[in-house]
Amino acid sequence: MLSVRLLDEFNEQIKLELYSANIYLAMAGYLFDQNLDGFAKFFMVQAEEERQHALKFFNFINDKDGRIEIRAMDKPQNEYESVQAVFKTAHEHEQFVTRRIHLLMDIAVEEKNYSAMTFLQWFIEEQVEEEATMNSIVKKLEMIKDNISALLNLDNQLGNRTLE
Numbered sequence: 685m686l687s688v689r690l691l692d693e694f695n696e697q698i699k700l701e702l703y704s705a706n707i708y709l710a711m712a713g714y715l716f717d718q719n720l721d722g723f724a725k726f727f728m729v730q731a732e733e734e735r736q737h738a739l740k741f742f743n744f745i746n747d748k749d750g751r752i753e754i755r756a757m758d759k760p761q762n763e764y765e766s767v768q769a770v771f772k773t774a775h776e777h778e779q780f781v782t783r784r785i786h787l788l789m790d791i792a793v794e795e796k797n798y799s800a801m802t803f804l805q806w807f808i809e810e811q812v813e814e815e816a817t818m819n820s821i822v823k824k825l826e827m828i829k830d831n832i833s834a835l836l837n838l839d840n841q842l843g844n845r846t847l848e
Contacts, residue, residue: 701738722843775818
């Protein structure tokens with residue numbers, strides 16, 4: 685059983701994970717418009733991954749006999765100044781998600797909800813990977829600067845990403 689507080693926060697996390705998917709779809713749309721299909725495909729995969737994260741929370745709540753609540757979300761940002769701005773925004777968003785997951789873990793620890801702690805541990809480890817990936821791409825884009833050949837090479841590399 686989930687406490688009222690933890691149930692509310694887990695339902696809020698479903699909203700955040702679905703919003704994250706929308707953010708990444710909007711980024712993909714911007715990048716397709718810039719003819720950077722590889723970067724766009726990278727974010728299409730990222731969006732699907734976030735949707736799967738939402739379903740993990742959805743299923744956990746259901747398994748714990750909690751009431752699942754799908755909540756409204758804001759419109760994501762659709763325009764960016766550059767590819768660098770897209771990835772910097774994505775990195776900052778992943779840092780925000782990490783803080784949210786840590787908040788959920790804090791509540792689970794405070795309430796001694798061991799099943800929630802075990803469940804959330806996967807997300808803590810996932811967020812290390814998410815932040816590292818976005819940070820690495822941001823640093824590569826900073827090194828590339830205005831080198832179009834290098835940008836297109838990175839676009840091509842990231843376009844090979846698949847859902848794991």
